Amino acid sequence: MLLRLRIPGLLLLSALIFGNCSKPPEEPRPTHEESTSHTGEIIFQTRCFVCHGREGKGDGPASTGLGATVRDLTSRSWQDSTSDETIRSVIRNGAQAVGGSAAMPPNRDLSDLQIQSLVRYIHALRK
Ligand code: HEC
Numbered sequence: 001m002l003l004r005l006r007i008p009g010l011l012l013l014s015a016l017i018f019g020n021c022s023k024p025p026e027e028p029r030p031t032h033e034e035s036t037s038h039t040g041e042i043i044f045q046t047r048c049f050v051c052h053g054r055e056g057k058g059d060g061p062a063s064t065g066l067g068a069t070v071r072d073l074t075s076r077s078w079q080d081s082t083s084d085e086t087i088r089s090v091i092r093n094g095a096q097a098v099g100g101s102a103a104m105p106p107n108r109d110l111s112d113l114q115i116q117s118l119v120r121y122i123h124a125l126r127k
Pocket residue numbers: 043044047048049050051052062066068069070071082086087090091095098099100101102103104105107118122
């Protein structure tokens with residue numbers, strides 16, 4: 001009985017996480033050093049949305065129980081109060097590096113171009 005109840009939840013979660021994999025990619029995936037106009041979006045919708053949500057509002061499927069509130073990246077007041085430098089540092093080194101929470105993990109595998117593209121994508125989320 002318990003198992004039966006759990007399976008639909010798991011399927012839903014898998015669909016949320018892997019749902020996009022079935023769509024054919026619009027263009028070849030960028031390699032490590034390449035950056036196209038979609039790079040930031042692709043990375044965000046692959047690894048950031050789980051916490052930050054599809055639209056960046058901080059309401060992703062893994063946004064609760066982290067011990068920290070996931071930043072609403074669409075917030076005007078936050079966007080106005082931060083800098084590209086800070087955003088780049090948070091993405092690369094995690095929020096702890098700028099005095100924030102360890103719940104925002106580092107992304108040391110991303111290249112400068114990929115991070116810059118994410119910064120542009122984050123600015124485009126501004127409401
Ligand atoms: C495991 C959940 C999680 C993932 C995955 C995650 N974040 Fe975050 N992020 C957080 C949390 C929690 C905060 C708030 C940290 C704080 O306020 O100290 C945050 C904060 C931020 C901030 C704002 C930092 C500030 O100065 O207030 C930015 C920008 C950000 N994340 C970008 C990203 C990007 C880009 C990715 C993907 C590469 C990403 N995050 C992936 C949880 C996550």
